[in-house]
Amino acid sequence: MTDDIQYHERVSSNRTEALFLTLMILFFLLFIWRVNVSGLDFLGVVFLCLSGLFLFYSLNFRTLIIRLSSESLRLKFGIFTWRVSLDNVEECCLDEVPLLMRMGGAGIHFMFIRKRYRASFNFLEYPRVVMAFKRKVGPVRDISFSTRRPDEVLRLVQEAISANKAA
Numbered sequence: 001m002t003d004d005i006q007y008h009e010r011v012s013s014n015r016t017e018a019l020f021l022t023l024m025i026l027f028f029l030l031f032i033w034r035v036n037v038s039g040l041d042f043l044g045v046v047f048l049c050l051s052g053l054f055l056f057y058s059l060n061f062r063t064l065i066i067r068l069s070s071e072s073l074r075l076k077f078g079i080f081t082w083r084v085s086l087d088n089v090e091e092c093c094l095d096e097v098p099l100l101m102r103m104g105g106a107g108i109h110f111m112f113i114r115k116r117y118r119a120s121f122n123f124l125e126y127p128r129v130v131m132a133f134k135r136k137v138g139p140v141r142d143i144s145f146s147t148r149r150p151d152e153v154l155r156l157v158q159e160a161i162s163a164n165k166a167a
Helices: 014-038 042-060 150-166
Strands: 007-012 063-068 072-077 080-085 089-094 107-113 116-122 128-137 140-146
Touching: 007 014, 007 150, 014 042, 063 140, 063 150, 080 128, 089 150, 116 128, 128 150
Parallel strands: 116 140
Antiparallel strands: 007 063, 063 072, 072 080, 089 128, 107 116, 128 140
16 A cells, blocks of 8 residues: 555544533542442442443544545544555445434444445534445445535546556
8 A cells, every 4th residue: 555645634523522521520529429429339330331432532532633544544533544445446425324423423334325334424514425346345335424525536536547447
């Protein structure tokens, strides 16, 4: 793989960060309340675990890093990274999904869209680009991701796909 980065973007969301931190604080306060009322019981442990989960979310899903080279796309969300070889991209377009699926949450999600299993690296307030694979990657047939500049990403991916076909 060459290191000819053609596009680099860092996408973050203050709203998503605020949501995760609010949920973390809410569940931590519920944990404290539960321990004061009933001692440490099963529900208290659940509240503490949920607080910890949202702490992890607030730290891990703070910034999505997009790096596009002539050979691959790399998406990095905290400790999770996904690399897409552009040789395996059949098509790339704006992601048009039903409202419920689009508003299904921020972070990394796996879901079926039009009977195709998809990985989604997203924030709620930004448009998304979706790439359909020629060959499945595990069970995943499409990947979508948020970007502030979808037109530029689409243009660069289309150019890279065309150049790879010509080579």
